[in-house]
């Protein structure tokens with residue numbers, strides 16, 4: 001690529017650090033490696049790629065996510081449309097848009113996201129693009145495509161570089177920031193091609209001298225590639241801004257006719273992401289995903305898997321071109337024809353894809369051929385429909401809305417079809433009115449019943465309150481009387497206790513006194529008893545002495561008697577002996 005073609009375009013693209021920090025979640029890669037320009041073909045990489053076709057990623061609820069964005073009024077519209085009634089009404093919470101037909105009638109459309117004029121670029125990115133970038137980093141293909149008539153904000157939404165206001169940078173810059181944030185330096189790579197599709201010719205915006213690039217198809221895999229397209233490997237955010245600035249400069253060629261070329265051509269940014277992830281030796285990481293097409297190459301020896309995915313960011317030509325309206329000055333037949341061809345093919349492809357048709361007519365235009373990966377099932381695509389607020393552009397607005405609706409699933413489109421079927425609409429409305437009237441009546445009855453019940457309950461509550469108040473008053477009075485009685489009883493008890501206490505004190509004193517007196521008496525008595533005892537003892541001693549004396553006398557008498565008795569016994573013995581002797585002498589037989 002001709003480096004000089006964008007080397008001069010870098011000034012003013014680097015935000016101040018405060019601007020960077022102002023937006024949470026944006027961390028810039030501070031590496032200063034120069035941008036490497038690598039004229040590489042898209043097919044050269046594809047040749048080592050193994051393609052697996054599976055189901056959609058789990059969280060991909062629909063085929064294509066369609067968001068609608070309303071541009072704020074510009075100064076001209078603020079001035080000129082002041083007295084015009086609003087044509088567009090958005091109900092973002094309900095994801096609805098209404099187009100006013102007249103004062104009492106409107107058409108209503110539902111989208112996946114409805115973004116009003118107050119929504120910031122960051123919010124648009126978060127809602128519409130962040131899930132796509134996430135899927136791309138996981139190995140799926142993704143795209144965001146902006147569709148709308150001229151001046152409705154397609155380029156602002158996608159390609160704003162944030163030079164004038166950092167917060168206004170668009171989807172392209174923010175996507176690259178997020179991708180680089182997830183980037184493992186030395187392992188992963190992010191390459192960018194910047195293309196323009198004008199009159200069905202593909203121009204390389206990074207090397208415009210190359211002319212019309214050929215689209216080739218791999219006969220075996222059916223892969224589409226642009227072998228001649230410049231692919232620049234990014235190292236940091238600054239290199240990307242340089243690239244876009246250079247590419248944008250090539251969109252507006254000096255030829256005055258080309259100044260309007262931007263709105264009569266499609267601009268496509270292709271971001272190719274290669275991420276190296278660790279996997280089991282010889283196994284493709286595809287097995288760990290629940291569906292999805294992911295382009296992967298297994299490096300057999302070091303057990304690393306390279307996930308390859310593509311992200312397309314497409315700023316379409318102004319949709320009003322397809323109408324070839326008289327307002328489009330200088331619009332050639334060919335310009336209208338090719339824009340119409342590609343946008344119609346894109347609409348048909350979206351519709352076929354949304355309806356789940358096996359065949360999606362991607363061969364009908366170069367635009368759909370380039371984007372054919374998106375219609376294969378595993379990609380994540382967001383379509384942003386941009387509209388202006390002015391009543392003057394109501395035809396373009398309505399056409400853009402219908403394009404978006406066709407890209408959505410059939411059930412989401414029913415509302416649109418119904419709007420055109422007057423009879424069905426009338427029938428539906430009448431049924432709705434009947435239903436609402438019946439519902440209203442039912443609700444009124446419910447309200448009436450509820451009011452009656454409420455009145456009854458209120459009366460009951462009031463009665464209960466009155467009764468409770470009465471009871472409380474009686475209880476209070478009773479308690480008061482009881483308290484007085486208890487107080488009186490207590491006073492009396494205290495008085496009585498005091499008296500008892502006094503009496504006890506008196507008794508104690510008396511007893512003490514009595515005790516002392518008794519003590520004295522006892523002492524006297526004790527002395528008397530002691531005297532008595534000693535007297536008695538003395539008497540006893542005397543008695544004892546007397547007794548001893550008597551006893552001695554008795555003993556003496558006994559002794560004397562004993563002596564007398566002994567002498568008697570001796571005499572008796574002598575007499576006995578004499579008797580015996582006499583007997584023996586007499587010879588008296590025994």
Ligand SMILES: Nc1ncnc2c1ncn2[C@@H]1O[C@H](COP(=O)(O)OP(=O)(O)OP(=O)(O)O)[C@@H](O)[C@H]1O
Nearest residue numbers: 071072149150151152153154155156157262263318
């Ligand atoms: N959400 C927005 N907030 C502020 N200004 C906006 C917004 N959308 C668009 N604009 C402004 O409106 C003008 C037209 O926008 P833009 O060039 O992005 O429209 P477009 O649809 O890309 O038109 P074309 O098809 O002609 O390229 C620009 O000046 C742009 O700054």
